[in-house]
Amino acid sequence: MLAIETCQLTKTYQGHGGCRDISLAVPSGCIFGLLGPNGAGKSTLVKMLVGLLSPTSGEAKLLGRPIEDVSVRKKVGFLPETFRYHDWLSGEDLLRFHGSLFGMSSRETKARIPEVLHAVGLADQGSKRVGGYSKGMQQRIGLACALLPDPDLLFLDEPTSALDPIGRKEVRDLLASLRDRGKTIFLNSHLLSELETVCDQIAIIKKGQLLFQGDWRELAASGQQVKVVVNGDAPVDMISTPSPSHPAIRLHSQQVLTWDNSGYPLRKEWILTWNGDADVPALVKRMVDNGLSVYEVTPISNSLEELFLQYVSE
Known part of the structure; x- marks a missing residue:
């Protein structure tokens, strides 16, 4: 089964920019990297897939369901590149708020909060206010929010940009463990060394058009x-x-x-x-x-x- 499937997916702004005729096939249970220079249309593509933008034309499915099906989003986690969380909330409060957005019960949220805090390296920081977090800690709590519903599909936009080398290694190990559990991770990053380490397949887009998709190691060899x-x-x-x-x-x-x-x-x-x-x-x-x-x-x-x-x- 394909975790993500698009057919000629297009988003333009008054006929310009965005991305055009993107046809992707992302297998389930893999780490998939999206590459492209600045302005290539990467963020536009991701925002369409997570429901923040409506396509101009084309079709897309997540986990076998059309992206217009709101119910599929309960199984999708998303960490945007640019985020700002409520400074006055503690990390645990923020996770409880996101649990309500996902439609999780109080019991489910209570059980998941310590699990995701431990997974992202904030096990002893959950009671502290988000406003007092460093930039790296804020990125970690954002990842915890994305992981909260135990999603089958995870979209991560520059997930390690604010982390030190140890933090990046911890995130890589976390992503590998999620893949081993059958989860699908869709990465958008400029850190090619990071993608090279963890990605099973990649796609390259330039000026809004798809240039390549598949196993980059076969291409390299x-x-x-x-x-x-x-x-x-x-x-x-x-x-x-x-x-x-x-x-x-x-x-x-x-x-x-x-x-x-x-x-x-x-x-x-x-x-x-x-x-x-x-x-x-x-x-x-x-x-x-x-x-x-x-x-x-x-x-x-x-x-x-x-x-x-x-x-x-x-």
Whole structure:
């Protein structure tokens, strides 16, 4: 089952801006990252999905129900990027207020408050006024509000921007545990290193249009490049000639790593690239068959940041 499904979802403002013809398929039980430069339409898309904006055209479903079905929102949690909570309320008061907004009973809310406070690292801060919270603590209490109804689908807009490295690690671990319980998390963030760590799939949008969606790791691994360390006198032409079992290989770069006392090269590093399937075992066999001594073989994959910059620049 898909947690989020959109078909040509469009929102424009007097015919301009917003996002156009977005067709997404987000599987249940995954962490899905939304990427795009400033002004790409990310916030517009999220606001449509959580019911804060009405689409100009197109359709969308959350947890199998149309987004117009208000009842589905009881199973959806949302942490916006820009938020301001009631300064005079304590953290527990704020959670009780959000429990009433979700239609939770007093008994349900009372049971969930200590659970979510513990989950976000505020177990001993619930009685303090929100106005006295640091920015990071306010972000944590906002996450607690989103988690309060134990939602099946969670929208988080820049959930770790105000947190220190320890706090970001704690949130990453929390999101992974929610995914393991079958929850779906939809992340909107500019911290690509964070998304790279936790996301199973991503979508990239630019100027309101969808450029890519899917498993970014498969995309990163599609670059046929490998680092190998071989004996210092190895000639690259031993493997650069095409063969029926392997495509032509190109030397991208090389450097000598070690020399003996007389200045003779003992080991060198090659960065090799080729077109076609990246069959690393066949490459190693080919090198050994040609008499090369192979000390190290490391496939090279693009980072999420490199892939993102490649898509938005092209």
